[in-house]
Amino acid sequence: MLSKTDAEGVRAHNRRVVLNHLRRTGISTRRAISEATGLSMSSASSIASALVRDSILVEMQDNERDFRRGRPERRLVLRAEAARVAVVKIAVGEIAVRLCSYDGQTLAHVRREMSIADLDADRLVDAILELLAEVRAMTGASPTEGGTIESITVAVQGKTDPGEGRIVWSPAMRLRDLLVGPPLAEATGALVAVCNDCSLMPESFRWRSEGRLQNYAFVFIGFGVGMGLRVAGRNFGGQGVSTIEFGHINHIPGGAACRCGNRGCVEAYAGDYALWRRARGLEANAILARRISDAEMRQLAAEARSSEGAAREAFEEAGLAIGYGLGRIFTLIDPLPIVFTGSGAQAIDLLEPAIRRGITESSIAGQGADVEFSIEDDVDALVFEAAANHALAGIDERFATATTPKAEAAE
């Protein structure tokens, strides 16, 4: 059911537009805002000034400006101190926390290797709170006051329920259905989102692309196989749709055993443990308990590159599984460019031919077999940036809608 709007809604929307523009450009001026957004000079100026008055933007003290003729422009930027957001990244055997200012700068970062496998929801929340306190202290804020965090995005391996703020299942924890969102929100007063790490990835491009790249997918190949999808300019998954589990799309009915308990998932061919299993001649229904190290994976790739044999076949089967998975998706959604990341992306040279062959064999008329592939090396950086963007977008939305009434503004 559609709902009505009014003048207040117009203001809120146009504030959103202005904030969005500033996220993209970093530094702007009232005139530039007007030109970029299509708002009239008066409106752009009025909104910008209101945002400055609300301490969301600041006018830079221009020490170094270009000495052009005419009244110099007042350059505007997002005010770093306007809000603080945090990213919490939960993976097997570690929790990492990053604190960012409103303008997106990293203020502090802590990574702690710890055994979190047996934690229940309360303990996990306690551990996160401890790291949050630590990271806050690093910025000089006293433990009790100053520098409150207004938005937290938790990026976690595994399946989450973003609506409820719940970790449904994660390889990092033994227990299931851990409700972490609400308690975290209560303890900190922040608005909290609990998301799968891979499905966040497209957020890393949120303000980067110039609107060109409306559709693209991230594919993570590593311990598991994950995906983040952006279709028609909006993230696929989040509210309404929970995590997309690319790694657990069935590839071959009754096929190789997967960690998830099913048989024949993409991950059961393309996950690092699956590659190892296949290359070392282990049984296809053996589940490896231990993690394969990056060094071991590099070793495997080297073997496959140097000579024919099980290792090379393993990469070929993995590529085929990924290709079929992509082909199946391209049959639902139009083909889109793909960014590969994770340890498996280092072996893209071994995978690519099979991936493209898989797409050819599984999509109508082989369309999508020629989509653009690219590589993002640093998964961690990607997830942190993506999650930070997500958290910042939440604050932007709050700032856009919280319009200061004129009466109060007058004083």
Place this chain on the structure above:
Amino acid sequence: MLSKTDAEGVRAHNRRVVLNHLRRTGISTRRAISEATGLSMSSASSIASALVRDSILVEMQDNERDFRRGRPERRLVLRAEAARVAVVKIAVGEIAVRLCSYDGQTLAHVRREMSIADLDADRLVDAILELLAEVRAMTGASPTEGGTIESITVAVQGKTDPGEGRIVWSPAMRLRDLLVGPPLAEATGALVAVCNDCSLMPESFRWRSEGRLQNYAFVFIGFGVGMGLRVAGRNFGGQGVSTIEFGHINHIPGGAACRCGNRGCVEAYAGDYALWRRARGLEANAILARRISDAEMRQLAAEARSSEGAAREAFEEAGLAIGYGLGRIFTLIDPLPIVFTGSGAQAIDLLEPAIRRGITESSIAGQGADVEFSIEDDVDALVFEAAANHALAGIDERFATATTPKAEAAE
């Protein structure tokens, strides 16, 4: 990139909201509009009166009203004559056209069996124009003037490009890439949409559900296997994403031959020709040229119900293919209730156990195996209603945005 809005945008949006409400309720009043939309009495009344003035709504002459106390309400309805929309349905060996009034009533309907397999784009457009003229004549409009059609939605079996107005591929036509949208738009002056029939199906619920059913899927089982998906209250496919081809999602790599040229598609197990092929013991890579009649399918189902054997196995394999297809989708999108339609839906009793088993085996933790199934018997009625709703929504949008400036309205 977000774009600005202004007062005009507010008006347009609120007109949209009012029209949407009238679509849902059929008959309403100014007061009821205010209550349902949240608009103030003044605004609701102002918008309603403007819509009446613009000849989009009419006040009913109340011959039979309930004799309550107080000033009687003026009941408002969509004005049937405000616009006319047409639906063109293209299937193997036939074209059907339906003309509807702005309030959604069917004015005329023509179905013509004809050999369209060898038509090129121009001939196809000519054939459509002829039928449109015929259907218009049936309503008493002269061939040249009166009763112009303002929106046409073409529902076609096969793959379309809704953005370009192109039929990419259809089982009804031998040629590919038929550009029909633009020439049809030029000849009629209408806004034209070219859509896959199955992907339109969710539009049939557009104004029906009370917002409850945000997510659901239609699965068509017949000559081919198709799907229409509604996720988070919006149709999946349309702009940005073209047709979703559920029938051609790969089920088994290297499996049975499909009409599309690939191997192992869902349709190659669940399409009527595939069922026939399997039940009659034909080779799995044989492609049947002829169509299987509904009577033959009923016969096949009867065989499967009465005794074990190839027919029963065929339905079981078909169900499994559909179930795996659904399970694969449920791994991307949360499980959602499913409406089955098409001749295959008549045999849902034979398919259902295998479908649910397929979902169990292919989705994580078997989730979605318990989604609600329902049946829609009359596929044709479904597609016509859906396409008409689609066309009407286009008119609504035009009426919402084409605000009459106050100055002109004054006269």
Place this chain on the structure above:
DNA sequence: AGACTTTTTCCGAGCCTCGTAAAAAATGGT
């Protein structure tokens, strides 16, 4: 016929955007 009830219209206030005019703040030239 007058009281009562319910729906609809009318009118002024408050926002918001827009276009234009005025103000502000610099540089350049004489």
Place this chain on the structure above:
DNA sequence: ACCATTTTTTACGAGGCTCGGAAAAAGTCT
């Protein structure tokens, strides 16, 4: 030093939209 020029920003009035409350309209009930 001073004034013209240039460019950015603010100020102001007009117009559109929604809102709330008052007034009008159009019936029924007694």
